[in-house]
Amino acid sequence: MLDAKIPAGPVDQKWTKYKGSVKLVNPANKRKLEVIVVGTGLAGASAAASLGELGYKVKAFCFQDSPRRAHSIAAQGGINAAKNYQNDGDSVYRLFYDTIKGGDYRAREANVHRLAEVSTSIIDQCVAQGVPFAREYGGLLSNRSFGGTQVQRTFYAAGQTGQQLLIGAYQALERQISLGNVTMHSRHEMLDVVMIDGKARGIICRNLVNGELERHFGHAVLLCTGGYGNVFYLSTNAMGSNATAIWKAHKKGAYFGNPCFTQIHPTCIPVSGDHQSKLTLMSESLRNDGRIWVPKQKRETRKSIDIPEEERDYYLERRYPAFGNLVPRDVASRAAKERCDAGYGVGTSKQAVYLDFADAIKRYGKIEAGKRGLENADEATIIKLGKEDVKEKYGNLFDMYEKITGENPYEVPMRIYPAVHYTMGGLWVDYDLMTTVPGLYTLGEANFSDHGANRLGASALMQGLADGYFVIPYTIGNYLADEIRTAEIPTDHPAFIQTENAVSDRLNILMGIKGKQTVESFHKRLGKIMWDKCGMARNAEGLKQAISEIQQLKKEFWSDVRIPGEINEMNPELDKAGRVADFIELGELMCIDALQREESCGGHFREESQTEEGEALRHDDKFMYVSNWEYQGDHQWELHKEALNYEVVKPSQRSYK
Amino acid sequence: MTHKNINLKLKVWKQKNSKSAGNFETFVVKDISTEMSFLEMFDVLNERLIGEGKEPIAFDHDCREGICGTCSMYINGRPHGPWHATTTCQLHMRAFNDGDTIVVEPWRANAFQVIKDLMVDRSAFDRIIQAGGFISVNTGNAVDANSMPVEKDKADASFAAAACIGCGACVAACKNSSAMLFVSAKVTHLALLPQGSPERRTRALNMVAQMDKEGFGSCTNTGACEAVCPKEISIENIARLNKEYLMAGLTLEK
Known part of the structure; x- marks a missing residue:
């Protein structure tokens, strides 16, 4: 069993006690300690900035051309915090409870409670940085509701919350760069971790502009590199989002926790053809006002607006009256798949359901007419006013939908379908956010820690910033306090040379294959295997097939991939090839994990394990643990379990009815 | 469709x-x-x-x-x-x-x-932000978020300016290759908030100085930047930057 080093004591006092007793590093020593931060999204930028402020010497890396571009920027809907500004019964405990329940009782209580505790400080910090959250007329902050909760605790900035939070963290980071506390390396990709005497002591990275390999030393290394949803090829992730950093760390000894836990987001724009390169999310906040439905008649051919009210099946409201359209993401996604598989899907592909704003437009129109004293407003006026209101709330999302589909969602319902969005799994970390490799930390989506088997909406931003602003600045001291006598290790140390040689060899092998098939074609094939057999529903037979297909694909990749260009120059195809090679291996592990976990929980739905009503059926007696995989060689992993002990929340069958 | x-x-x-x-x-x-x-x-x-x-x-x-x-x-x-x-x-x-x-x-x-080909180096934008495009508040220093109300109009205008994605289209469209729309969007975003007020003078001066140092041209008010901005950042922000800059120049004590 793995030891997560959870502090003793009641769950609501653990973090306070920890902070009071954690080791500290004095300011003079901080200046001598170097920390490497890979990735500059919410977790990475906030960590790099905060550690810089503390006086550590920080080196930050990102593959994008600027730290401001990290994919946290694309988060739309909001960020949760237990502020209870709405006086609607929220509290740290409620946020903690909702997150544990939303995660289907597969998350670690102590971490989640800490997350809920620091959530309120995040909002304070962001407002102080100038993050322009939405406000009410009185000048105070506004909140909205999100899936899986019955309170309004989500702070937002129109549909651009991630952008505004990231720009806040980015500006804090740029400030530290200008003060000389952080050195920034943009257009750099980490390609391996350097290990010395069993500890992470640096990284090898490739300068993506000139192709040169570089060695960088650090007393500690933080991976803040996001999720691995692009294993599925099509996902809501950015094109560059990749798993390479965490995969290299995994191969150097970091255990991979719950790799199969993938979040399929219910409201994305459906696939339009084979050319599709990525999928676009329509924020979950739309489910506040949009109603999801399919026709009651199979293989319906009429247009959406020609189908009368009584012939529409608002299946989420029907199945889950208590939460309705605001059920958690995993539940909403499976319900959409169920309807489409049963023949009720809409659109040309029949792989879509409607998200309809007609009622919301009327409702808001009436409210607005009332505000303006228009007593007998006609239908057209009400609809006009309602559209204006909806535009203010969701305008940018509606515009984006129209640009992509060519349809006007103010007039006809949106067509949506689930898509891969987030990975709850990631490198295993203890309470300090340290992996099983000493000195190697993982923050944000890249770690497995807080969301169990399903993440609630508006909780990813919260976790990324919690880890970076308020957790790592404390927990890293616990390790670095013992490193003050470690002098900077020169990068001509044999371990650096050896690791760089291994990276260089691999790049040369890739370039030397000179096969026939493009990197992209392999990635697409991997994505199809994963989506068909390790997607929204999984079964033993399919997973076994997927494993053998992926092993075959790996062989083919390493014998027939074609990478144009040269090694010692900018070469985006070579960069992509390295990432896809890692995705292939990770895909295999995801299937192995999904096969081993013979239960359904959260986003992991094993067809063999469901209730009579088709809901996910957990097996707490057998699977109340985190599955952590240790890499042991090609296609070889060993499972290590971390038992989950619920001291406060009593696990029950999740119900949103 | x-x-x-x-x-x-x-x-x-x-x-x-x-x-x-x-x-x-x-x-x-x-x-x-x-x-x-x-x-x-x-x-x-x-x-x-x-x-x-x-x-x-x-x-x-x-x-x-x-x-x-x-x-x-x-x-x-x-x-x-x-x-x-x-x-x-x-x-x-x-x-x-x-x-x-x-x-x-x-x-x-x-x-x-x-x-290479269609890729350009926009790191100059990062350096302009480094010159002052931030609020100096270390993690942990913040007061309660609702302790400082912000007028909704100002908050909305600040948000509209903060919507800038730093793509550089404004510079590419401008015959002078001016970065004024980018700089003014950041200055506006922060100047309109009470939190950003203490540094507004040095911010405007330092960001403009860095912009000039990077080799961006001057603004001649042709409005090409606003016309192509994917986030519809308004040219009014440039007027505000000019005002901020002038005020800062006149009132900054040396």
């Missing part, structure tokens, strides 16, 4: 690196679905080029949902192409007709050196 397939001729800027000279190359692409995004059309072309043993065209892109600000193509003489308030990645092929010729260039400005 009905879709069709179209054939196009592309004239694309090719340049090996920042030191070499570049030139236009012509490519013919066939059976392009009007459902595709502009970048997906480039994906299709690149896949074909790789298959033919040629080098693909390098271009910057990442989120492909119009928010990260990475994509940057100058399409038929206009940054991000023909659609209003749209980034290159959100531009879709239904904007074009069968048989069209499309000219694609990188952003052109002295401060944005070409790295």
Whole structure:
């Protein structure tokens, strides 16, 4: 069993006690300690900035051309915090409870409670940085509701919350760069971790502009590199989002926790053809006002607006009256798949359901007419006013939908379908956010820690910033306090040379294959295997097939991939090839994990394990643990379990009815 | 939405690196679905080029949902192409007709050196932010978020300016390669909030000084920047920057 080093004591006092007793590093020593931060999204930028402020010497890396571009920027809907500004019964405990329940009782209580505790400080910090959250007329902050909760605790900035939070963290980071506390390396990709005497002591990275390999030393290394949803090829992730950093760390000894836990987001724009390169999310906040439905008649051919009210099946409201359209993401996604598989899907592909704003437009129109004293407003006026209101709330999302589909969602319902969005799994970390490799930390989506088997909406931003602003600045001291006598290790140390040689060899092998098939074609094939057999529903037979297909694909990749260009120059195809090679291996592990976990929980739905009503059926007696995989060689992993002990929340069958 | 397939001729800027000279190359692409995004059309072309043993065209892109600000193509003489308030990645092929010729260039400005083909170096923007585009508040110093109400009008205007994605289209569109819209958006975002007020003078002066140092040109109020901005950042922000700058220059005690 793995030891997560959870502090003793009641769950609501653990973090306070920890902070009071954690080791500290004095300011003079901080200046001598170097920390490497890979990735500059919410977790990475906030960590790099905060550690810089503390006086550590920080080196930050990102593959994008600027730290401001990290994919946290694309988060739309909001960020949760237990502020209870709405006086609607929220509290740290409620946020903690909702997150544990939303995660289907597969998350670690102590971490989640800490997350809920620091959530309120995040909002304070962001407002102080100038993050322009939405406000009410009185000048105070506004909140909205999100899936899986019955309170309004989500702070937002129109549909651009991630952008505004990231720009806040980015500006804090740029400030530290200008003060000389952080050195920034943009257009750099980490390609391996350097290990010395069993500890992470640096990284090898490739300068993506000139192709040169570089060695960088650090007393500690933080991976803040996001999720691995692009294993599925099509996902809501950015094109560059990749798993390479965490995969290299995994191969150097970091255990991979719950790799199969993938979040399929219910409201994305459906696939339009084979050319599709990525999928676009329509924020979950739309489910506040949009109603999801399919026709009651199979293989319906009429247009959406020609189908009368009584012939529409608002299946989420029907199945889950208590939460309705605001059920958690995993539940909403499976319900959409169920309807489409049963023949009720809409659109040309029949792989879509409607998200309809007609009622919301009327409702808001009436409210607005009332505000303006228009007593007998006609239908057209009400609809006009309602559209204006909806535009203010969701305008940018509606515009984006129209640009992509060519349809006007103010007039006809949106067509949506689930898509891969987030990975709850990631490198295993203890309470300090340290992996099983000493000195190697993982923050944000890249770690497995807080969301169990399903993440609630508006909780990813919260976790990324919690880890970076308020957790790592404390927990890293616990390790670095013992490193003050470690002098900077020169990068001509044999371990650096050896690791760089291994990276260089691999790049040369890739370039030397000179096969026939493009990197992209392999990635697409991997994505199809994963989506068909390790997607929204999984079964033993399919997973076994997927494993053998992926092993075959790996062989083919390493014998027939074609990478144009040269090694010692900018070469985006070579960069992509390295990432896809890692995705292939990770895909295999995801299937192995999904096969081993013979239960359904959260986003992991094993067809063999469901209730009579088709809901996910957990097996707490057998699977109340985190599955952590240790890499042991090609296609070889060993499972290590971390038992989950619920001291406060009593696990029950999740119900949103 | 009905879709069709179209054939196009592309004239694309090719340049090996920042030191070499570049030139236009012509490519013919066939059976392009009007459902595709502009970048997906480039994906299709690149896949074909790789298959033919040629080098693909390098271009910057990442989120492909119009928010990260990475994509940057100058399409038929206009940054991000023909659609209003749209980034290159959100531009879709239904904007074009069968048989069209499309000219694609990188952003052109002295401060944005070409790295390869359609990719440019926009790190000057980061350095402008480093000069003062922030509020100096260390983690842990914050007071309760609701202790300082912000008038909704000001908060909304601040948000509108903060919507800038730092893509650089404003610079690419400007005949002077001025970065005033970018700088003014940041100055406005922070100056309109009470939290940003203590540093507003030094911020305006330092950011403008850095902008000049990077080699961006001056603003002559032609409004080309506003016209092409994918996030519809208003040119009014430039007026506010000028005011902030003037006030700072007049009142800053040395």
